[in-house]
Amino acid sequence: DQQVKQNSPSLSVQEGRISILNCDYTNSMFDYFLWYKKYPAEGPTFLISISSIKDKNEDGRFTVFLNKSAKHLSLHIVPSQPGDSAVYFCAASVYGNQFYFGTGTSLTVIP
Amino acid sequence: EAGVAQSPRYKIIEKRQSVAFWCNPISGHATLYWYQQILGQGPKLLIQFQNNGVVDDSQLPKDRFSAERLKGVDSTLKIQPAKLEDSAVYLCASSIGTDSGELFFGEGSRLTVL
Numbered sequence: 001d002q003q004v005k006q007n008s009p010s011l012s013v014q015e016g017r018i019s020i021l022n023c024d025y026t027n028s029m030f031d032y033f034l035w036y037k038k039y040p041a042e043g044p045t046f047l048i049s050i051s052s053i054k055d056k057n058e059d060g061r062f063t064v065f066l067n068k069s070a071k072h073l074s075l076h077i078v079p080s081q082p083g084d085s086a087v088y089f090c091a092a093s094v095y096g097n098q099f100y101f102g103t104g105t106s107l108t109v110i111p
Numbered sequence: 112e113a114g115v116a117q118s119p120r121y122k123i124i125e126k127r128q129s130v131a132f133w134c135n136p137i138s139g140h141a142t143l144y145w146y147q148q149i150l151g152q153g154p155k156l157l158i159q160f161q162n163n164g165v166v167d168d169s170q171l172p173k174d175r176f177s178a179e180r181l182k183g184v185d186s187t188l189k190i191q192p193a194k195l196e197d198s199a200v201y202l203c204a205s206s207i208g209t210d211s212g213e214l215f216f217g218e219g220s221r222l223t224v225l
Contacts, residue, residue, distance in 0.1 A: 004153070034213065043115070043202055043216030044154070089153055091214075096206075098167055099214060101146075101153035 023090035115217035129191035136205030
């Protein structure tokens with residue numbers, strides 16, 4: 001039962017443009033969401049989070065948007081840089097317990 | 112601050128053999144997680160510890176997988192006997208507490224079962 005879905009396995013974007021990565025979830029009890037970035041042969045590293053009391057959270061070039069009614073969140077990277085090329089996972093949890101991960105989106109930023 | 116340490120990084124075994132993975136979390140982190148990541152999929156939680164107690168092991172295949180966290184610090188995950196479908200990266204993560212949010216991951220242990 002895939003409670004967190006990332007329907008785009010891959011995304012290519014030109015350097016300097018906006019990258020938008022999407023994530024959908026099915027469990028309405030989820031109240032805390034995170035995005036992780038993963039380079040090959042490394043563990044995932046934390047990028048940005050958002051709780052259900054907010055609909056937007058920004059950190060530099062990264063912004064996460066949450067639409068609770070649609071059970072959808074997205075990660076915006078502006079401007080995209082070649083070093084952003086990686087696999088991005090979204091994760092969701094209830095009260096920070098038992099994180100469920102999506103299948104990941106591989107982002108390629110073309111110089 | 113030292114990160115989450117895992118070993119070995121790579122392991123190749125034949126089916127029906129056994130294997131063990133070790134994880135040392137970030138100092139002071141009470142919660143420790145073991146995730147299984149099969150190629151092309153997202154990490155799947157196998158077991159979650161709070162100190163040395165099990166919080167959730169609902170997705171751990173208990174007929175062949177076992178995990179312990181003695182003294183509430185480092186942890187071992189064992190597979191015996193291994194099956195071909197156990198080929199995956201086993202990720203260990205830790206966090207300060209169960210409701211503190213961010214998980215810190217180790218580099219993972221890649222298992223290949225032949």
